[in-house]
Amino acid sequence: MSDMTQDPKPGALRHLPLLVILVVAAAGAFTLRDYLSFDALRDNREALIAFRDANILLTMLGFVAAYIVIVAFSLPGALIATLTGGFLFGTLGGSALSVTGATIGAVIIFLAARHGLGEKLKARMDASQGTVRKVKEGIDENQWSMLFFLRLVPVVPFFVANLVPAFLAVPLHRFAISTFFGIIPGSLVYSSVGAGLGTVFERGETPDLGIIFEPHILLPILGLSALSLMPVVVKAITGRKTL
Template sequence: MTQDAPRDPPLPQAAEAPAPRRRRWLLRLLPVVGIALLAAAILATGLHESIGIEGLMDRRDQLRGFVAERPLLTALGYAGVYVLFVSLSLPGAWWLSVMGGFLFGWLAGGALAVVSATTGAVLIFLAARTSVGEAIVKRAGPRLTRFLKAFRRDAFSYLLILRLLPVIPFWVNNLAPALVGARLSNFAAATFLGIIPVTFAFAFAGEGLDRMMSEERLDQAACQAAGHASCGPSLAISDLLTPQLMAAVAIISVLSLLPILFRRRLGLAGVRPPDDEE
């Protein structure tokens, strides 16, 4: 009876771990990389610049015709463009709120803009959280872990304050919460409620844009009749966002913050708000 030759010991399984780990990282990064590439392509071709006041003036009658003939299809197309702009973090998404008011009136246009902006924000939030947000949270050190716990305790309040007082760019407010592990429900609700004042203000300004564009066309015609060489559009966004309108938005935002600040003050004083009691 012969003995079997000794077999080589099996290779340690850990040696195969780096490759699957790298593949998982690449798969996680795909959404963000895809969004970045698509945004770069749009910026490089200048397609985003067609969504502006000059483009709106050039296509004014055509867009009005679309709304009159196919209101539902036009609304869906508008919402799709808005979601695309926000999810790709393209500049000028706020201008689409103005266009919403111009095309559909301040109420319907503002509502469409709020829903579309929230949808786009949720998409980029999910992409960022899936790609890098979860990994950052898992690898957080003690100091970052304490910060994350404090943030999550009042995440909705913090997020709502940032939305109501838009001192930070919209796209930053979409990405940062994903990187610190904010819950999707808090993010979506705070975004939806927080952007209502400024979005409806832009839509309200857009509803009055038609009259201003008519006056602009008359001014251009008079300029050309006088033989002037340069008769380009002089209408600017500052003509729409009057100090009175922006003051009203600021007042509404501050009033909306009062319940949050009151709740925070009660919490710091060790008093539980009535709705938190069992």
């Protein structure tokens, strides 16, 4: 009798975190663009500096918390947040705080996606045949390489790199480690831009946010991306399974 009256709520609750993230992300895309922007940072820079000088620890914690929310809910403004971190805490300090907040936020959305849909998708892919199964097996055999590649390549949207591993049932520790270390190069670049915003503001200019595509910056990042794929290449050549 109990089997016939099984409560359907657990299935609905399983999807609730992901649904909340999607709703907040959609709402934030339309309502927060004016608040999480370069103009907002420029107009409020003196207030931010004054608050930081008076409450340095609180400012650091607040910054990390804000970054977690931005990433976890896929809100617009992650780039501006990284610039703000560099502006307030310098290149190294801002990058460290940005990477910490981004990693925690990424883990949150990863867990929500995996809890809501990842297990079902994994089961379907495991049961599938042909091309889908081969792609799944290829990713499983080279998870570290593929995870670092997703993080290092500048053209891969951050939220995509958060969701895909969740749907492929990547272990949490691999996702967290590859996220933390994989986003460091890009974070350092934009934090350094943020650290120089004081001069940019004084000149009334706009920072060059396309700096990451400059050859002297892009080529080393692409080099790291290629290095992350070396185990895949070695496996293809030797036919041996990589770790």
